[in-house]
Amino acid sequence: MTQVRKAIIPVAGFGTRLLPISKAIPKEMVPVVDRPLIQHVVEEALAAGINEIVLVTRTGKSAIEDHFDAHAELEDSLASKGKDALLETLAAIAPPELKITSVRQPNAQGLGHAVFCAAHLLGKDEPFAVILPDVLVKPQADGNTCDLGRMVELWDASNAAQIMVEAVPQEDVYRYGIVDCDEPSAGESADMRGVVEKPKPEEAPSRLSVIGRYILPYRIMELLRDQPPGAGNEIQLTDAIDRLMQEGQQVQAFRMQGRTFDCGHIEGWLQANNTLAREAGYNL
Template sequence: MSSELRKAIIPVAGLGTRLLPISKAIPKEMVPVVDRPLIQHVVEEALAAGLNEIILVTRGGKSAVEDHFDSHYELETELEKKGKTAILETLRAIAPPELKVTSVRQDRALGLGHAIHCAAYLVQPDEPFAVILPDVLVKPQVNSKGVDLKAMVEAYNGSQAAQIMVEEVPLERVNQYGIVDCQGAELAAGESAPIASLVEKPSPEEAPSRLSVIGRYILPGSIMPLLAETQPGAGNEIQLTDAIAELITQGQAVAAWRMQGRTFDCGYVQGWLQANQTLGQEAGLLG
């Protein structure tokens, strides 16, 4: 039996080029989505799924991301003195007592697989961990409180199979994503099915399905040695999907878990604006 699933690796070392010029001096993970930065949304998602040990894979110029989860004694004291209890509690909720945040450095931009491997020394060989890509927000449907990541954690706990969250995309857009091959299995929202292979950005004619990977994974600690041996692939980068493909080749069970909620790709200006507009309206902050 593997160790309990508590850790989530969040890569935050990217340059944020798709959000320029917004991200020139501000880490992209710190751009606001409604009333709090993107990274806070993602950490709240992890906590709601029972993942309280956060590992940030970072680089120089990203200290604001780490600082966001530090206590600010002077500010809290001033708010308390002025009786601003509501905002004080909001600040303290950013980093609740159960949250543990650790940072590791990615010294070179060699791809997602390399970023994950930078945290290898913090993960035991028999210890599962989640990977959360902070560009993509995963939110429940309107009038739902379901947390997809929590449901996927439960699917992992029930099966011990690695899990990759997926959503269905239009056929003409499959060439923008990693696509999973579940050998024709019909996958309803909230269900999982074994993955036979992954295909990176296939043409519509070659796509084995329309189920795209959306940046949420639950993986075994045994993938870390595979990442160490993975050669640069697409874009001359070390790809996480290549190591997952090797897991499958070695007989490790890997499943696609189809999400029930919605995604907002905040790595693009259009997606970031859409997230602010939609979620701001739902929060009653916009007309």
């Protein structure tokens, strides 16, 4: 069985929910405590054993690629001043096993289109992860679990696509994509029957919302190739996942064990900084 080694991270969005911060700075470069948001997400992938990152990007996002590139002048300056700790910090941004590739999304046509932009970088029948960088997924304060790594394990064991979910209050289900499945225990998966985008609370099949972490088979790329536009006149990844299930492919909802921080809006970004800074020992 082909192992999951690649993750597609769409970073071409405008970050309108973070304006005015994101007017001149890519939202993925906004700091969360001591490093930009995108570095947290790449570290999550590495912890899951995924070392090849494909950034789906656009004009004006070069700072993301620069962050993971070498900076010889800065490194030489730090070395000449004996600032070894800072040199180690820079080296940790892009460890030797990390491979970063960028592709352009020529125009915004939805998440499904962004994912498909990376299809040519996958081998035939190669599974892959999709990670949406707006949302940080962190272990509980007293734990060290890697939910993405657990999803990879479940893929390896079952060859079933994995969609990360978390429970939300019933009154909030209208904000999310909600999966239809029997409720799994934390850290486990259950077969999905479908997914409903932003249902009315009284019509929701469950309280389990899609988080933005996926382990998918290559077949999704073949489906996205001719996927018609859906909601918002955009090519939706969830529509292709629905077609995958209709073909008989097993798709499972993985119930996360950790915590999420939605850094795509100001309140969630502030919460992430406040919570994670305190846990890191900063005095606020």
